[in-house]
Amino acid sequence: MQIYLPIAEMSVNLFFLVGIGAAVGFLSGLFGVGGGFLLTPLLIFSGVPTSVAVASVTGQVVAASTSGALSHYRRGGIDMHLALYLVLSGIIGAFGGVATFDLLRDAGQLDLVIAVGFLVLLGFIGVLMLIESTRALLKRRSGIVVRERLPNQHNWIHGLPMRVRFKKSKLYISVLPVLIIGLFIGFVGSLLGIGGGFIMVPALVYLLRVPGNVVIGTSLLQVVAMMAATTILHAVQSQSVDIMLAFSLMVGGVAGAQFGASAGKQLRGEQLRGLLALLVLAVAIRFGLTLVLAPADAFSMVVSGTGAGS
Numbered sequence: 001m002q003i004y005l006p007i008a009e010m011s012v013n014l015f016f017l018v019g020i021g022a023a024v025g026f027l028s029g030l031f032g033v034g035g036g037f038l039l040t041p042l043l044i045f046s047g048v049p050t051s052v053a054v055a056s057v058t059g060q061v062v063a064a065s066t067s068g069a070l071s072h073y074r075r076g077g078i079d080m081h082l083a084l085y086l087v088l089s090g091i092i093g094a095f096g097g098v099a100t101f102d103l104l105r106d107a108g109q110l111d112l113v114i115a116v117g118f119l120v121l122l123g124f125i126g127v128l129m130l131i132e133s134t135r136a137l138l139k140r141r142s143g144i145v146v147r148e149r150l151p152n153q154h155n156w157i158h159g160l161p162m163r164v165r166f167k168k169s170k171l172y173i174s175v176l177p178v179l180i181i182g183l184f185i186g187f188v189g190s191l192l193g194i195g196g197g198f199i200m201v202p203a204l205v206y207l208l209r210v211p212g213n214v215v216i217g218t219s220l221l222q223v224v225a226m227m228a229a230t231t232i233l234h235a236v237q238s239q240s241v242d243i244m245l246a247f248s249l250m251v252g253g254v255a256g257a258q259f260g261a262s263a264g265k266q267l268r269g270e271q272l273r274g275l276l277a278l279l280v281l282a283v284a285i286r287f288g289l290t291l292v293l294a295p296a297d298a299f300s301m302v303v304s305g306t307g308a309g310s
Helices: 014-031 034-045 049-075 080-107 109-140 178-193 198-205 212-238 245-262 269-292
Strands: 002-005 012-014 163-166 173-176
Touching: 002 014, 002 080, 002 178, 002 245, 012 014, 014 034, 014 163, 014 245, 034 049, 034 109, 034 245, 034 269, 049 080, 049 109, 049 178, 049 212, 049 245, 080 163, 080 178, 109 178, 109 198, 163 212, 173 178, 178 198, 178 212, 198 212
Parallel strands: none
Antiparallel strands: 002 012, 163 173
16 A cells, blocks of 8 residues: 655555554564664665655654653653753754754765765664673673662762752752753754664763663653754754654654563563664664665666746
8 A cells, every 4th residue: 555755755555654653663662762873874765865764754753752651650760850861951952953964965975974874873872782782691691690779879970060950860960961952962863863762861860870760751751842842943944854754753663662661571681782783783784885885876867847848
């Protein structure tokens, strides 16, 4: 069943789009991430224009993250004070990301920057995650008990000026790293079409020592607010949001996430992190190949906008 995507200006099989959304939704539920870092590359590899893929996925990320954020809110798993700083700085970063997106598209460099951005970001994150999960697995097999740092243990980042007390997280830390993390996630998320949860959660845990009972919910709330603002900005400024594409992905993503969450209960934390690291590295390698391999069609022919008789 073919449907026409008006913004992408192409016809795509509906079941293919729903299937992609379901597959990424399953992985999102399995690993506890938004899935934008997988969905955007899959759409690009499937032939969807880069600008449309990046802008349309933002809406899907909002839909996929909202239910999770509401669930954590009902359980009291969100530090609203901390989330406020992350949301405000994230929205500011989103303005910069969308503005950069428009400049790169007008300059004809968007595809290249997106590919390099995914290669560097996913490659770096994937390597770190793989190293950490491998060490944890080896220590477990050797019978070594891994003691995680307690949330209230401080480091030099906490001693920076402009300290604020976050009662829910039981932290009294500088607000500067909080704002920087929010700005970075907002900028990168709006530019690459990713929620940034797979970056946000480790940053909050390892850098700021945010407790595990509030870190995921707080991260999800920031992702929902930041990506909602990004969707609106893309729709107004770049006009690249394809409603048909976003809706098809949402339908599949909601269904797939339920099965993924159930499957994730069967695996240990270090196993999940290891599998996610391999998946992230696979996407990074795929983008790397697009940069070094020659395209199948080196040249293309298009019909010019002027008629033959003009």
